Amino acid sequence: MSDATFLGVTAAIAAGSLAGTWSLRRAWRLKGSKGRWRWRGLALLGATLLWPAWALGEARGPFIAVTLLSVVALGLVASGYTLRPARARRAGRESLAPEPAKRAASAWRIVLRWSLAGPIGMVAAMGLGTGYAVWAPGEIQTRLLIGGLIVPLAWGSAMAWTLADRRILRATAVLVGTAIIGFGAAMLKGLT
Numbered sequence: 649m650s651d652a653t654f655l656g657v658t659a660a661i662a663a664g665s666l667a668g669t670w671s672l673r674r675a676w677r678l679k680g681s682k683g684r685w686r687w688r689g690l691a692l693l694g695a696t697l698l699w700p701a702w703a704l705g706e707a708r709g710p711f712i713a714v715t716l717l718s719v720v721a722l723g724l725v726a727s728g729y730t731l732r733p734a735r736a737r738r739a740g741r742e743s744l745a746p747e748p749a750k751r752a753a754s755a756w757r758i759v760l761r762w763s764l765a766g767p768i769g770m771v772a773a774m775g776l777g778t779g780y781a782v783w784a785p786g787e788i789q790t791r792l793l794i795g796g797l798i799v800p801l802a803w804g805s806a807m808a809w810t811l812a813d814r815r816i817l818r819a820t821a822v823l824v825g826t827a828i829i830g831f832g833a834a835m836l837k838g839l840t
Contacts (some may be wrong), residue, residue, distance in 0.1 A: 657704060661696055662720055667692050669725075673689075760816055769807055771823075774831075777795040781794075
């Protein structure tokens with residue numbers, strides 16, 4: 649296939665994508681008789697996705713069609729973007745994020761929160777990862793890899809949760825219970 653032919657096919661794909669997405673956008677904005685525009689847009693998009701398989705090949709054609717369709721649709725949607733002025737802020741609320749809870753800063757609470765966010769959260773996350781590696785089906789290499797990837801995600805989640813939760817004893821019970829259940833389940837079966 650020559651370069652001119654390839655450029656012609658890609659231009660036709662882009663034109664079909666633009667016409668189909670414009671028809672769907674018009675159907676979205678109309679108040680009545682949307683069916684005609686909706687069917688026209690879906691038919692154009694369907695044809696635009698199917699015919700490149702014959703023109704460019706079974707693998708290359710649909711890939712280029714889907715890529716161009718998404719880029720053209722994004723461009724059409726972005727062309728209708730309007731910047732609106734910000735609304736006046738409501739009284740008593742300075743930001744969308746809520747303020748952290750006001751809690752008493754006693755020494756045992758500080759030590760317990762630090763322990764939960766750090767070592768206890770890490771042990772609970774390791775229990776989850778080890779439990780997954782032992783009990784999940786599949787090859788041992790895959791189970792160990794996914795179990796190792798679970799650990800930092802679970803540890804980060806435990807950190808965020810324990811630092812944000814007001815009830816520190818609930819967080820303690822959940823993390824200690826998670827560690828005991830994860831390692832206990834791993835010991836029951838063993839890594840085979």
